[in-house]
Amino acid sequence: MSENIKQNYLNHPKGLMSWLLTLDHKRIGLMYLVSGILFFFLGGLLALVMRMELAAPGNDFISNETYNNVYTLHGAIMIFLFIIPAIPGALGNILLPLMVGAKDVAFPRLNLASFYIYSFGALFAMYTIINGGVDTGWTFYTPYSTQSTSNVVPMTLGIFIIGFSSILTGLNFIATVHKMRIPGLTWYKLPLFVWALYGTSLVQITATPVLAITMVLLILERFLGIGIFDPALGGDPVLYQHFFWFYSHPAVYIMILPAFGIISEIIPVHSRKKIWGYKFIAYSTLSIAFIGFLVWGHHMFTSGQSVFSQIVFSFITYFVGIPTGVKIFSWILTMYKGQVSFTPPMLYALSFLFLFTIGGLTGIFLGAVALDIHLHDTYFVVAHFHYVMQGGTIVAFLGGLHHWWPKTFGVMYNQTIAKICAVGVFLGFNGTFFPQFLLGLRGMPRRYATYSEEFVELHSYSTFWSGILGISIFIAVMNLFWSFIKKNKVDPGSNPWGAMTLEWTHTSSPPHPHNFEEEPVLEHGPYDYDKVIVEKTYK
Amino acid sequence: MSEHHITPLRTYLIIAASLLFLSGVTVWVSYVDLGPLNIVVAMLVATVKASLVAFFFMHLLWDDKKNLTMFLMSLMFFGIFVTITLLDTEFRGDLDLNPEVKDPINKRAAFYDTLPLTDSHGHPVDEHSDDHHEDKDHH
Numbered sequence: 001m002s003e004n005i006k007q008n009y010l011n012h013p014k015g016l017m018s019w020l021l022t023l024d025h026k027r028i029g030l031m032y033l034v035s036g037i038l039f040f041f042l043g044g045l046l047a048l049v050m051r052m053e054l055a056a057p058g059n060d061f062i063s064n065e066t067y068n069n070v071y072t073l074h075g076a077i078m079i080f081l082f083i084i085p086a087i088p089g090a091l092g093n094i095l096l097p098l099m100v101g102a103k104d105v106a107f108p109r110l111n112l113a114s115f116y117i118y119s120f121g122a123l124f125a126m127y128t129i130i131n132g133g134v135d136t137g138w139t140f141y142t143p144y145s146t147q148s149t150s151n152v153v154p155m156t157l158g159i160f161i162i163g164f165s166s167i168l169t170g171l172n173f174i175a176t177v178h179k180m181r182i183p184g185l186t187w188y189k190l191p192l193f194v195w196a197l198y199g200t201s202l203v204q205i206t207a208t209p210v211l212a213i214t215m216v217l218l219i220l221e222r223f224l225g226i227g228i229f230d231p232a233l234g235g236d237p238v239l240y241q242h243f244f245w246f247y248s249h250p251a252v253y254i255m256i257l258p259a260f261g262i263i264s265e266i267i268p269v270h271s272r273k274k275i276w277g278y279k280f281i282a283y284s285t286l287s288i289a290f291i292g293f294l295v296w297g298h299h300m301f302t303s304g305q306s307v308f309s310q311i312v313f314s315f316i317t318y319f320v321g322i323p324t325g326v327k328i329f330s331w332i333l334t335m336y337k338g339q340v341s342f343t344p345p346m347l348y349a350l351s352f353l354f355l356f357t358i359g360g361l362t363g364i365f366l367g368a369v370a371l372d373i374h375l376h377d378t379y380f381v382v383a384h385f386h387y388v389m390q391g392g393t394i395v396a397f398l399g400g401l402h403h404w405w406p407k408t409f410g411v412m413y414n415q416t417i418a419k420i421c422a423v424g425v426f427l428g429f430n431g432t433f434f435p436q437f438l439l440g441l442r443g444m445p446r447r448y449a450t451y452s453e454e455f456v457e458l459h460s461y462s463t464f465w466s467g468i469l470g471i472s473i474f475i476a477v478m479n480l481f482w483s484f485i486k487k488n489k490v491d492p493g494s495n496p497w498g499a500m501t502l503e504w505t506h507t508s509s510p511p512h513p514h515n516f517e518e519e520p521v522l523e524h525g526p527y528d529y530d531k532v533i534v535e536k537t538y539k
Numbered sequence: 540m541s542e543h544h545i546t547p548l549r550t551y552l553i554i555a556a557s558l559l560f561l562s563g564v565t566v567w568v569s570y571v572d573l574g575p576l577n578i579v580v581a582m583l584v585a586t587v588k589a590s591l592v593a594f595f596f597m598h599l600l601w602d603d604k605k606n607l608t609m610f611l612m613s614l615m616f617f618g619i620f621v622t623i624t625l626l627d628t629e630f631r632g633d634l635d636l637n638p639e640v641k642d643p644i645n646k647r648a649a650f651y652d653t654l655p656l657t658d659s660h661g662h663p664v665d666e667h668s669d670d671h672h673e674d675k676d677h678h
Binding site: 236239242246304305308309 | 612619620623
């Protein structure tokens, strides 16, 4: 028995090739995690370069051209190389089979292939950086993207390739959820993180092909001048925006839905209370995934699209608020009268509730056509989507990382440092992005390397706090890695937070190479704190 | 999916004949000018053909119904994409007083060709050469 516990997926089998050719979902998840965090730091570094440039008006740090490259690469790397693959690829891969009691995902070889396709696509993105960058913005809008002499083709080709990795991961997860659940684990007994990954996967396989088509059309337009986006040949540049946002708006939900799933796991566990409104949260995930397909035109209110479609898009956009509100209220009601403990994962989850609510509500502002005409392409939009993407997704990702770190590596990080960093991230984030709402309301346009004197105060304030934010995230991640190097081990059978899902109750930390020593038998639901007592092993 | 469906040869031949017939329809209909319906008819025939292949040759009809759901979902999302995009392109410029702008995009492209070139401020520019520009200034 002790021999078996010593053997885990990290140390068995050994050797570099056993990692590079592994079919183990946990190892593939770790490879995603490491590459995702590297790209996150690269994208973060680019963000800090931008903030340095914007600390004062004028071009004292970098030139206009460099600035255009920096913001394009920041956006493209963060979205296509980190946020979209990171949570499903890393946490999803590591946890999904464990949560459904399976030995692995449905198609382990396809899973490894997804990782290599992702890496291959990432090489194109890296080539773009070495070869002088790309300056169109991460959205690659025509007509500029068909004319720009920068590396539009390598970058879009990279995104095209990474899209396939996304589709294959989605397909794999859907098949896993349908076919690999242990007996008795019915749909309504699944952890909500699994529901979230399922919703995400549906969006991935239905929306991502459109991104591929868009990128191919853009490349064909550049090389062959097929004219689909060129009015002189009977095309329409706004059509590009329809294509692009038909993928990229659902992609916003590819980014945020897994974060919702993480929060739905963290809050009941750290409040020791049954989740409030399980079915509502599960179905709101699916309805967000569906409504997400009907609202893409709200990115295009100033593009010259017809007033009729603006009204339709604006109207449908408000509907997104309903399932999202259902989730937020369910989480708050879960905490109500629970035993809330302020552990690092819970601090991140609480930050998430605050930040995502601001991000979501400002989204309602921007969904109103009349207001959006004024706020479009200002810092208000920049602040809004950072509150959703960073305040929402990345904060939830950090929370999830802290929550499952003892499970993944069998080690516990320094709690005090982790808590200080969580507070630092919260303060740094608000300090960086709240002033940007004010800047946007006062008319500061996005994507400019300089600005007029009146904006100095808010911009320098934002730059100062971005430093705090950057340092906090860096120390938080280093704290995690340090615990791994220092081998501050937890007992392999331990369940530090007293969680109820299979990955905590039925396997060791770190898990066995084949996940479970014997097929787990389901004894209770994922959040049955009202029925069963599960002890916390970490006080 | 444990039992394997065996399709009689007859069915395959009927489907093959239908596909050939529909290919003929595609060619024939390309000679008939239906105006804006040209693209609709061409896409409709192509969709029917693709569906026949998926249902019979690829056994979707006898397969797990989840696969059929996926197939229908893809058609539904395609429908959403085209329909809502048409809400833009068919109604573009509907508040504009210039009647020419209300026309669909392909007509408008021709319309724009007849207009003189302007810069971003709406001032006329000459596309040919600089000395032309100078001539204009003299006038």
